[in-house]
Structures are given as C-alpha cells and as structure tokens.
Amino acid sequence: MSARADPDPQEAPVPSPFAADRLPDGSRRYGHRAVLARRALLAGIVAAGAGTAALTARPGGGERAPAGADPAVHDPVLQAPVAAGGPVEPPPGFSTSDPASPWVVVNKRHPVTPPDFVPPALATVGGKEVAALVAPDLTALLAAAGAEGVRLTLTSGYRSAGHQRAVHERAVRRDGAETAESLSARPGHSEHQTGLAIDFGSAVQPGCAVEDCFGLTDEARWLAERAGAFGFLQRYTARNSPVTGYAPESWHYRWVGADLVARMAERGVSTLEEFFGVTGGPRYA
Ligand SMILES: [Zn+2]
Numbered sequence: 001m002s003a004r005a006d007p008d009p010q011e012a013p014v015p016s017p018f019a020a021d022r023l024p025d026g027s028r029r030y031g032h033r034a035v036l037a038r039r040a041l042l043a044g045i046v047a048a049g050a051g052t053a054a055l056t057a058r059p060g061g062g063e064r065a066p067a068g069a070d071p072a073v074h075d076p077v078l079q080a081p082v083a084a085g086g087p088v089e090p091p092p093g094f095s096t097s098d099p100a101s102p103w104v105v106v107n108k109r110h111p112v113t114p115p116d117f118v119p120p121a122l123a124t125v126g127g128k129e130v131a132a133l134v135a136p137d138l139t140a141l142l143a144a145a146g147a148e149g150v151r152l153t154l155t156s157g158y159r160s161a162g163h164q165r166a167v168h169e170r171a172v173r174r175d176g177a178e179t180a181e182s183l184s185a186r187p188g189h190s191e192h193q194t195g196l197a198i199d200f201g202s203a204v205q206p207g208c209a210v211e212d213c214f215g216l217t218d219e220a221r222w223l224a225e226r227a228g229a230f231g232f233l234q235r236y237t238a239r240n241s242p243v244t245g246y247a248p249e250s251w252h253y254r255w256v257g258a259d260l261v262a263r264m265a266e267r268g269v270s271t272l273e274e275f276f277g278v279t280g281g282p283r284y285a
Contacts, residue, residue: 096276099194102133102257105278108245109285111188116161119195128157131195134255138198141230150222151203155210155251159192182247186284191235191254198232199251215250227253228261233272243271245282 095101097110099117106112121132125139145152159167164187171184191197201209202219214220224234232253236246256272264275273280 090276096272096278100131102196102255103260103272103276104194104196105272105276105280106189106191106194107273107278107280108185108189108283109279109281111285112161112190112193115188117193118160119158122158122195125157126152126154128154128198129195130157130198131255134196134198137230137232137255137258141227141232144226144230145219145222148222150219152219152223153201153203153206153209154198155201156192156199157197158195159190161187161193164188164190164193182245182282185246189284191252196255197235198253198255199249200253201251210249210251212248212250215248220250223253224250228265229258231255231258231261233261233264234270237270240270242282243273243280245280 090096090101090103094103096103096105097113098104099106099112100120119131122129123132123135124130125135126142130138142152164185168180168184168186171180174180175183185191192199199210200214200219200223202214202217204219205213205217208214208217223232227234233256234250235252235254236244236249238248241248254272260275264270267275269275271280272278
C-alpha cells in the first residue's frame, strides 16, 4: 500500500490538545491547555470506568469465540457492547464517531462519516501527510528512534477516500476478493482516511514494507516496545483480529494519545472497540 506520491500543499499544523513541550532531556512539560485537556480526558475515563468493568474483566478478543464461530456474532462484547454499568461514553468533546476526534473508531461496522471526510488540518512528517494532531508525537517518536539507531520510515499516513479505493481495488485484483477483505479496508472504512493512522517501515529492510517480515525487524520491535509512550497503538494484532476484523499488521499504528494507551493497558484491552464498547468484527455493516 503505497502512500500518496504527490501530496497536496500543506495547511498550517494545529497543535494537539494534549501536546506538551519537550525538554532537552526528553521529558515533557505541559502547558495550561494540555493540562486542561488531560484532566477532561482522565475525568471521562474514570466516569466511564463502571461501564467498562464488565468488558475488561476478560482477556483479549482472540481467545473468546468458540472455534469456528463468527466472533462478530458470538462474542458478547461485540454482540452487546453496552455493559452492565451502561454505555461507555467518552468525555465531552471526544467522540468515537467524529473522524476528526482522536478517539474515533473506524472499522468494518463503522465507516468514516461523512465518506468524503478530509482531516481539518494536515501536516507533513517524514515525507508523509498526517492529521496535524498527530505531528508532535510522531515527530518525537521518529527523533527518539533515530537517536537509538532505529531506522524507521513512514510508508503511509493520510490516504484520501479515492486513494483507498485504488488500494483496495489493487488488493482485490492481486489477492482475490476474500483475501483482500482481510488485508485491505474498503474505501470509507480505513483509518488512514482520518490521518490518525501510520504505516511504519524499516530503512534497513525496505522490502518488508507492509509485509509480515516487517514484524521481524529491529524497527518493529522498537515500535512494539516504545510507540505507546508516544500515543501510538498497534491496532491489528493476531490476538485482537476477531475484534478488529483485520489480519495482524505489525506496521500499522493508530495515534490515540499516550494517556489512552496507558488506560487501555491498565484495563488489559488492546482495541478501541473493547474500550469504548463499539461494535467491530470481520463483517461490513
Ligand atoms: Zn495501515
């Protein structure tokens, strides 16, 4: 899946509501706006805690469904996302359906709405366009990796609906419709259209771009360990595949902010679907 070869002229980046100043020693110093945004986020997560308890008392999605069962039908999480404590609501101002929200959940049940959505502001990092919200953390991640001799590249960032259509049609021609469905999102169903998703690559092994062998590179290992500290979630794993509806992708990360990554880890969930009680699975709505 190649990125757009000819990026559009860039708009001025908009800072993340959570952005912190980075000090020379790598630590962060939060300004007033960032403190308020984090406080609102944490208050909302705590308020949602009762609702998520029933969801998070169980291990990750891949182990739950009976053998051969369609997890989208039989997994109680996916079947009945509203837990005993009530629906899990993100705090005010943080939507799971607004594609401009850092917490938007895009999957086969929940397309990008509106279908022609374009991020309100794009920035260029590592030669690729991303939502401006992502730029500070992505820039810091690339700098930290580089300082440790880890040679990450960006294979793909923001992809327009039209570009995703071309990617998907190419996958269908190459792999057949059935295989392509698990590997490539239909147009309107890709996180890349939000500008919040990144496909990373390795400058050491460029041939492993968006291939399973990327998972064996030092760059992939570094990401698995460190990306969360910069707010990036590995979105598609072997274990959570029944929940996300996608085959594992060691290169695909989704920016949600470091606070949410930490909260998800505390609750032992690896998917936004489980955390927010949003339906997912391999079938398109
Ligand atoms: Zn991707």
